[in-house]
Amino acid sequence: MPENRPRIIRSVRLPQPVEDRITASFDAPPVPTSPLSTDEVFRLAEETKAEGLLVTHHAAIRGADVERIPKSVRIVATVSVGLDHLDVKAILDRGIAVTNTPDVLTDCNADLAMMLIIAASRRVKAYTEIIRNGWGHTLAMDELLGVRVSGKTLGIIGMGRIGQAVAKRAKGFDMKVLYHNRRRLDPLDEHGATWFGNLSDMLPQCQILTLHLPGNPESDSIINAKTLSLLPKGAVFVNAARGILVDEDALLDALNSGHLFGAGLDVCRNEPDPAPRLLAEPNVFMTPHVGSATIETRTAMGMLALDNVVAEVAGKPLLTPVKA
Structure with a gap:
C-alpha cells in the first residue's frame, strides 16, 4: 500500500462514489454508521494521526474544541458552504487550513x-x-x-x-x-x-x-x-x-x-x-435541511472536500480556501 495516502476522518457517511474514492486513495476508519460527534472525530484523528478532517454541522468545532484538534491535523474540510459550525479564525490561528464547498451546491x-x-x-x-x-x-x-x-x-x-x-x-x-x-x-x-x-x-x-x-x-x-x-x-x-x-x-x-x-x-x-x-x-x-441533497451535488461536495485534502497534504494551493 502506498505510503503517501492521505489520512482522513469523515464525520458522516458520504455518497458511494466518494466512499469508493476514499477506499482507493485514502487511509480512513470504516464508514460511520451514524454521524460522529466532535469528540469521536477527535478521538479517531488522534488514534490514526489523521491529516484531514471531513466534517459537517454534526461535528462542530467551536470555542474550546479548537484547542483539542489533534496536532496531526493539517486541514478541516467542511462538506458544506456554511461555516457556522466552525470557529474559522481560531482554527486558522492554529495553522490549520479550512476549506468549504461553494458553487457545487x-x-x-x-x-x-x-x-x-x-x-x-x-x-x-x-x-x-x-x-x-x-x-x-x-x-x-x-x-x-x-x-x-x-x-x-x-x-x-x-x-x-x-x-x-x-x-x-x-x-x-x-x-x-x-x-x-x-x-x-x-x-x-x-x-x-x-x-x-x-x-x-x-x-x-x-x-x-x-x-x-x-x-x-x-x-x-x-x-x-x-x-x-x-x-x-x-x-x-x-x-x-x-x-x-x-x-x-x-x-x-x-x-x-x-x-x-x-x-x-x-x-x-x-x-x-x-x-x-x-x-x-x-x-x-x-423539508429536513436537504437543500443540497441530490446524488450529483452531494457527490461533488464530497469530491471537492477530498480534493482540498489532497492539495493540502501535497503542499499545493487549496481549491476553495476559507479566509478569516
Whole structure:
C-alpha cells in the first residue's frame, strides 16, 4: 500500500462514489454508521494521526474544541458552504487550513428554494394529507385555494450565489425580483433584480420573501415580529438558509393571525427536532435541511472536500480556501 495516502476522518457517511474514492486513495476508519460527534472525530484523528478532517454541522468545532484538534491535523474540510459550525479564525490561528464547498451546491439549493415557494403557495402540505387520507370527496371551487406564484414580487435577503440563482429562476415565473444586501451587486449579477439597501423599505413590497444569507450572531432573528409585520398581508415566507435567522414564535403568530399565507422551511432552530408548533401548523411546508441533497451535488461536495485534502497534504494551493 502506498505510503503517501492521505489520512482522513469523515464525520458522516458520504455518497458511494466518494466512499469508493476514499477506499482507493485514502487511509480512513470504516464508514460511520451514524454521524460522529466532535469528540469521536477527535478521538479517531488522534488514534490514526489523521491529516484531514471531513466534517459537517454534526461535528462542530467551536470555542474550546479548537484547542483539542489533534496536532496531526493539517486541514478541516467542511462538506458544506456554511461555516457556522466552525470557529474559522481560531482554527486558522492554529495553522490549520479550512476549506468549504461553494458553487457545487448552488443550483440544487436554488431549486429547493423554488420548490418551497411553490409548495407553500399552493398548499402542498394540505393536498398531500388529503391524498394520504384517501381523498374521498370532491373539493368545492372555493376550498383549499392556494395563491398564484407567477407574476408575484419576490424579495431575496442575501444575494450571494444561491440568491442570484433563485433570482434567475424567478424570472421564469415572470416574477419581479427585489433584493437586500449591504452593498449593491454589479448589474451583471443582479439578473434584473432591484437592490434595496434598507430592508424595511423592501419588505412592504414582497409578496414572497426568501432567505439566502449566513447564520451568525449579526443575522440572528433578522426575521422577527417587526420585520414580518412589514410584509403585505397574505405574503409567503421561505427559509432555505439557516434556522437561526428566524424568530419562530413570531413566524407562527404571523401565520396564525393570517398575516402570512404560508411558509416553506428547509431549516429550523432546533434541528433535527423542530418545535412541535411548527410541525402542527397547517400552513407550514417543511423539508429536513436537504437543500443540497441530490446524488450529483452531494457527490461533488464530497469530491471537492477530498480534493482540498489532497492539495493540502501535497503542499499545493487549496481549491476553495476559507479566509478569516
